[in-house]
Amino acid sequence: MPIPAPNLYPPFNIVRLSHVELVVTDLAKSRAFYVDTLGLQVTDETADTIWLRAMEERGHHCIVLKKGDTASARDLSFKVFDDDCLDRAEKFFSDKGLPVDWVERPYQSRTFRTRDPHGIPLEFYARMDRLPPIHQKYELYRGVKPLRIDHFNCFSPNVDESVAFYNELGFRVTEYTEDEDSGHLWAAWCHRKGGVHDMAFTNGTGPRLHHTAFWVPTPLNIIDLLDLMATTGWVSNIERGPGRHGISNAFFLYIRDPDGHRIEIYCSDYQTVDPDLEPIKWDLKDPQRQTLWGAPAPKSWFEEGSVFEGAEVRPSLLKAQPIVAP
Amino acid sequence: MPIPAPNLYPPFNIVRLSHVELVVTDLAKSRAFYVDTLGLQVTDETADTIWLRAMEERGHHCIVLKKGDTASARDLSFKVFDDDCLDRAEKFFSDKGLPVDWVERPYQSRTFRTRDPHGIPLEFYARMDRLPPIHQKYELYRGVKPLRIDHFNCFSPNVDESVAFYNELGFRVTEYTEDEDSGHLWAAWCHRKGGVHDMAFTNGTGPRLHHTAFWVPTPLNIIDLLDLMATTGWVSNIERGPGRHGISNAFFLYIRDPDGHRIEIYCSDYQTVDPDLEPIKWDLKDPQRQTLWGAPAPKSWFEEGSVFEGAEVRPSLLKAQPIVAP
Amino acid sequence: MPIPAPNLYPPFNIVRLSHVELVVTDLAKSRAFYVDTLGLQVTDETADTIWLRAMEERGHHCIVLKKGDTASARDLSFKVFDDDCLDRAEKFFSDKGLPVDWVERPYQSRTFRTRDPHGIPLEFYARMDRLPPIHQKYELYRGVKPLRIDHFNCFSPNVDESVAFYNELGFRVTEYTEDEDSGHLWAAWCHRKGGVHDMAFTNGTGPRLHHTAFWVPTPLNIIDLLDLMATTGWVSNIERGPGRHGISNAFFLYIRDPDGHRIEIYCSDYQTVDPDLEPIKWDLKDPQRQTLWGAPAPKSWFEEGSVFEGAEVRPSLLKAQPIVAP
Amino acid sequence: MPIPAPNLYPPFNIVRLSHVELVVTDLAKSRAFYVDTLGLQVTDETADTIWLRAMEERGHHCIVLKKGDTASARDLSFKVFDDDCLDRAEKFFSDKGLPVDWVERPYQSRTFRTRDPHGIPLEFYARMDRLPPIHQKYELYRGVKPLRIDHFNCFSPNVDESVAFYNELGFRVTEYTEDEDSGHLWAAWCHRKGGVHDMAFTNGTGPRLHHTAFWVPTPLNIIDLLDLMATTGWVSNIERGPGRHGISNAFFLYIRDPDGHRIEIYCSDYQTVDPDLEPIKWDLKDPQRQTLWGAPAPKSWFEEGSVFEGAEVRPSLLKAQPIVAP
Numbered sequence A, B, C, D: 001m002p003i004p005a006p007n008l009y010p011p012f013n014i015v016r017l018s019h020v021e022l023v024v025t026d027l028a029k030s031r032a033f034y035v036d037t038l039g040l041q042v043t044d045e046t047a048d049t050i051w052l053r054a055m056e057e058r059g060h061h062c063i064v065l066k067k068g069d070t071a072s073a074r075d076l077s078f079k080v081f082d083d084d085c086l087d088r089a090e091k092f093f094s095d096k097g098l099p100v101d102w103v104e105r106p107y108q109s110r111t112f113r114t115r116d117p118h119g120i121p122l123e124f125y126a127r128m129d130r131l132p133p134i135h136q137k138y139e140l141y142r143g144v145k146p147l148r149i150d151h152f153n154c155f156s157p158n159v160d161e162s163v164a165f166y167n168e169l170g171f172r173v174t175e176y177t178e179d180e181d182s183g184h185l186w187a188a189w190c191h192r193k194g195g196v197h198d199m200a201f202t203n204g205t206g207p208r209l210h211h212t213a214f215w216v217p218t219p220l221n222i223i224d225l226l227d228l229m230a231t232t233g234w235v236s237n238i239e240r241g242p243g244r245h246g247i248s249n250a251f252f253l254y255i256r257d258p259d260g261h262r263i264e265i266y267c268s269d270y271q272t273v274d275p276d277l278e279p280i281k282w283d284l285k286d287p288q289r290q291t292l293w294g295a296p297a298p299k300s301w302f303e304e305g306s307v308f309e310g311a312e313v314r315p316s317l318l319k320a321q322p323i324v325a326p
């Protein structure tokens, strides 16, 4: 099953991933992680919610932490080009028989929620409150110096289906992993904004949120974060890396927040704006696929993820296994 | 004269800047500069022409060096989204009374040349030959490790007019410099591909090509290039920097090729895909505009540039002066 | 006048430069500079004194800020190997007819003050209070992440004489600048601890303290400091750089504290422990001597310095001039 | 068994580690590794020998590759301060009943070989041929940009004994690992030249050479090397890292040459010239001891090493085990 031809004329224009809401069980602990350690900036906070943005973002939030009894992930949010796109998006999802609920979201104008065919909760809006730039307020930079949200990665029980659906939405595949034996997709990276991905899918029990990634200036900022986490009580929250991905060629680190939500710190992928960009194919058994330098990911990386609120998970259809660290 | 509202629905879709052809007087010397020193990759060469690409590019060329008797710049080339865009582009320029010549370009499919209202030669095409990826062939990386062409910057005799025209083409202004006294634009940075710019204009005798910029991984690669140039006979080709721009927040270095064509090495600007991104305004007299750290640019930087073949230059209308190094 | 042969068997063993006391006119402002901006750690402070150390130092202080009415520099302090060295040092200076005053210094054991033949106040001690390591307390790292004091540089009215004296003390010349015309030394770099220098001399009205340098991890930390200073009100305190020195091959930045005391941020020189290390000679007129990349230093760099308390300054004997920025 | 008090007045003055001779089975393959991949510079080569130096070294060689049938390590060589030290060294070893053989070594003046009490072959000399500096010939920098040899690390069957002996030679312990249960040393780092170590010992079957380390400018050079090795056929020669050591606070990578000789790439430790520097103690069971970020070393790292020619190995007395990767 080859990857589909890119849909260059999608029904509406998704500009980029925008933000995610994570349910966390201890807001103070999460604040210590996201604000004091990673260095995200608080743009608002109440008794049960913290809104955060990264250093070069002017939109009000890229991550929303919500106090709850059980950790989970809520909507993955995307910004569309204009209000007309929003209406066309609504029609698209309705026509597919997917639920469309217009919701109130602080700091956002018209917003609706829906779900993808596997049940991933999605949110779409065109305009969010804009804040003054802080990217040159260097006294505010802390931790890993996060510049912007970069992408979501989700476990999918059927990556072929996920790619087909997001392809229809105009996401273009930049790289993918095929299981040679079955010919099925094992993973895929799909973009809207001109980087390697806004959204990726990994074969596994799902739908679940595998991770949310933030872009940082250089690999040295990732080393700084490792040194900081290792000496401020977060050493066991370091899960995988640092390393260079084979796929995407990006430099990465995976860490876990206090509830186990996985965060990737990421930099140095490449520009993908050409409509005729050829996707790069990787073999599931290629040991340099995950990490160019050869180190396999640990078991937890393949098995653990954040459940989406209200989404039923099911095992993946494809049973092929990647190389896992012993 | 404020900057115009962005034209979010332009007549055709320019994806990004693509490449430039530079006339050079000594091909071997230019090869020593662009290939041996900067580290660009030769994709083809003949007795009088060298085609080059940067490390993450899959298109055949981002710069074409052409042997000639007198150094000059030829067409600034842009990639459009598809063939239909190319036809619409042709119509747009024809309707404006601007010349449209369909030309043969090696390694490119249908291509036409035109000129902007000030006489800058422009080239448009939709498809170029694609080459296998080399971004993970790390043994090929040399010099400054150039990853991709990033932008053009041109002297304009009337920046207000230039911005108005490119705005019509869908270029969106991300940052600009105003002369407070006259209210005129002194400089502007305009993008298509989601970075700070594909094209910028600087007030001055024009039209002339001020510089062509290449994106590199980190500021340390720029330091490596400085060390290399300083010890291999290129020290007097270092013109300005390194430094952090106030405008764009990018890290930069300006160097001159053997014919005086100016090349900028550039990294670390920010993502600009939001259609509602607010342009940032700078005052011409702000000393941190050019270099955040306060160092003014030298006189040569404000006065010297590459003449475009066949374009008549005229002095700039606006006489306001920036801060120049003594 | 060639540089003297190194004295490999000096009368006593100076381990390294240790610290300097600077008289500052506004302690709060100086604290904002050294602590909040550079990132030095306060080890003690009283109404009129602040003691500071850098991140990898275990000695109590590398710089002491003293409130005073007029800015000046006090003793340059050196650590000797043991108490016996201290006694031999005392004898050495006494025998030379130089003043030896045993003084009380907080946090130091037996300490004496003296002056070099030009009047530079010097301090010697063997033991200082030791503090617990903080080099792995990464949450304390701030600003430029200063790791340790690296060297002093002084204006000397007669560099030949200075070098001859410090050579007698066992300082070994690693690099030097000769005025080709007169054959006199224009500048010299002399070490004890195995780097390019603990002490350097620059031809000029003196004796005066030209600068005190701190070692940082990488050039990127210097870029971070520039970004921070440029956006927190310190932009006019940036004097020269960043750049690569021809001499020493180190990466550098010169900044001025609120009283004009010059601080160098420095990294990446080389190891010099070999007793047979050959000094490197530079010509005063070599433009790459100061900055490998060719940029000359500004006039202030050649003319301004901190007066040593109680030391009479006189013009330099040698009138030869280096290349100065226009 | 606590570490011994430092011997600050040793019988002779060892300046620093100098070089090692490695027997390799395929000289061309080893050249591809050390020269083409790491970037060491060939200073001489014959049919069966290659001499190499790193970029800032002026001595003729820091590593000598010798063609042989079986891979092994030969003498660990140290530079002494002067000829008199060499004579005193000879006397010291003779008095201990250790063998002293004066040998001819190309490019070195008077040189003798001996063995430490466990059988490690050692070489001492005072003067080696000096070569012109190349540290500012930036066109020669390649691979990981190795600047200088930094240290040896050896498996010792009895680390307490090794430390006692090298302490007598004037090596000072900077950090050490104790087995809490038995009170014995499990590992120790000992220096002469003012860094964390010239020589380290690790508990294990020995004597064997565990690794030889080279100093590089920044962690980014180590990332560059990983990218290069991963894409030029050396991916399986990457053994451990990159990471930050708990001990020494240095950034590291361990790789294996074509014969399995282990090389460490190393940077960013700290200055240790103070004679009163307090050694830092680590517990063998501290997971951050090996890698600050928590990742344990693989089994091969604890078990494999290069046999010294002519040295009988025996199991270590101490059976305590560190944390090993699963």
Ligand SMILES: [Ca+2]
Residues within 6 Å of the ligand: B087, B090
């Ligand atoms: Ca047509």
Ligand SMILES: [Fe+2]
Residues within 6 Å of the ligand: A151, A153, A200, A211, A213, A264
């Ligand atoms: Fe990711």
Ligand SMILES: [Fe+2]
Residues within 6 Å of the ligand: B151, B153, B200, B211, B213, B264
């Ligand atoms: Fe530019």
Ligand SMILES: [Fe+2]
Residues within 6 Å of the ligand: C151, C153, C200, C211, C213, C264
């Ligand atoms: Fe200095």
Ligand SMILES: [Fe+2]
Residues within 6 Å of the ligand: D151, D153, D200, D211, D213, D264
């Ligand atoms: Fe080591």
